[in-house]
Amino acid sequence: MKANCWMGPKMVEVQEVPDPKILNQRDAIVKITSTAICGSDLHLYNGFIPSMESGDIMGHEFMGEVMEVGKQVKNLKVGDRVVVPFPIACGNCWQCQHQMYSLCENSNPNAWMAEKLFGYSPAGLFGYSHLTGGYAGGQAEYARVPFADVGPIKIENGLSDEQVLFLSDIFPTAYMGAEMCDIKPGDVIAVWGCGPVGLLAIKSAYLLGAERVIAIDRFPYRLRMAREQAGAETLNYESVNILEALKEMTGGRGPDACIDAVGMESHKPGLLGIYDRAKQAMMLEPDRPHALRESILACRNGGTVSVIGVYGGFVDKFPMGAVMNRSLTIRSGQCHVQRYLKPLLERIKNGEIDPSFIITHSLRLEDAAHGFDIFLKKEDDCVKVVLKP
């Protein structure tokens, strides 16, 4: 089959690789009909996530048709149309039983690696380095889906791939980001990053009852999308001082909750930006946490900072004094996608939201390298790339 493989920093290549096979009795093989490039794939692409091997198949947002099921998979049959959540979760362990699927205790065969970096291991993930399992990803013609009796959700006809594909990651991720803000009537939410997750987080915050949502980015086309498609007020951090602007917009109090939808490769003009960039280049600081620092400093006293942007290791100059003295709450996590599949599919079916508005490019799988390139460089007003195998 054809698959998009990571070949080194800033190098991906569609190659011919062997077809996947059932390895465990609860596996299914899925023929992929749509797959996407995620903003978090750019961290792999740029080489900032450790433990990638040349030849790793990328991709963790995919859907398709069931081709084959293992002996223990009773709920799916050949021909079913499914969306596959990006965390791999067994459904049997203590974390899964508490719906903390991205913390599954059984799905990472390389747990020892993750333990060295994180203390304990999170769940295995599709196509996301060997630290989280070394699973082949979904930017391919076929994928092996472990625990197929727990993860995938069946999709009825009548909904397009584009409407439901993002149930695999970014819509639930954005929704969980808004849910962690514990939104109350009258709340003002600030969102750092107007990429696909940021845009869906704005929408989710409104779905959960936010009064106002203020979105922050530096690309005019993304800010326009946040205003016109998602209904946010917007700030460009290259032209205004975000902390002062947010203070003024919220009557001197600050947003009730802040969502960091940027993660470890955020940008910042000025000296601190150069400092972090240099440290990251010298491997002294894996993560550049500008958005995180700013969201902490911006949040109102007693408010919540919800972190859904991906971080890989350690951060510098973390404003712990602000967190402690101002009673802030930090909530975070890889999304427990399985928890949100049904309720969010309902919202899509009811017409409350159509996440397909973020798609700007639909390419053939063979053009994956071009997709990564324009997505990274923000060329051609790229927001979200969908690949068709």
Place this chain on the structure above:
Amino acid sequence: MAIQQTRRALAPSHEQPAKADASAPPRRRQVREEYQPTAPRQARSEQLATALGWFSIGLGLAEVLAPKGLAKLIGARKTPALLLRTMGVREIIAGIGILTNPRPARWLWSRVAGDAMDLSVLGAAFLSDKSEPSRLIAATAAVAGVTALDVIEAQRLTRDKNDRVVRVASKTINRPPEEVYRFWRNFENLPRFMSHLELVQVADGNRSHWKAKAPAGMTVEWDAEITQDRPNELIAWRSLEGADVEHSGSVRFERAPGDRGTEVKVAIVYNPPGGVLGVGIAKLFGEEPGEQIKGDLYRFKQVMETGEVIHSDSSIHPGLHAAQPSGDETDQ
């Protein structure tokens, strides 16, 4: 009761834990020993070390409290009281060190150094005309005897520390202890999750034969016997004479609090071939038993909770492999 009411009045109601029941008596908690990482705790067999520790303290107290009397006793009247007091403080510190450390090799070596100092003080006293040679000779003989004991015990503890390697690992498994114990107790199940184990044959009730992969394509074999078997709680074993790697081990099954399954705790004690250096080399190749036990326990949990060992496209191969399917490794 009054105290409880006051506290409730002070605390906002939503901060009361849901399960707290004011009418129930407060739960008595057992006072526990401080956690020691070298489980299983060995019975303290260092009786000689303990005796030497108390001797140190006794002698130290005498030196500190009655330096003049002591100097007279050993026949070295001219020894300055301050010197004896200083030596006494050193003795007391060494004694406390020996008695409070589970493996006090270093403290015993400090006693050996102290003995050398004592002997040199006695040697100096022989040159003084105010000394009593007969007493000095007796004192010197006594110190020399204690020195010999100190050296023997310090060497023994140092050797033990280097040769014996203790490895522990634990994992909480979401199944009741009865089930977890039953699966493990059938030793022939173990190769299902212990990746280095090739087979286990149970001979009779207590004895079994084991065969495992070793570094560089070799295999090691041994016979083992069960030394303790408490159903649903503990299995302990040791290798029998002639084993390639002499070792003993135990696995405990403890009911996790709050009905959260079973805490499985494995401890292995062994004499690595090649000593400490051997452990280092094994670590380089990822074959170190401590890492193996952790991996084995992780897979044990997978088998107990999900029914089988879980593979990713790369983990199914030994060593590094790209995360993509491989054509040849078909139908396991």
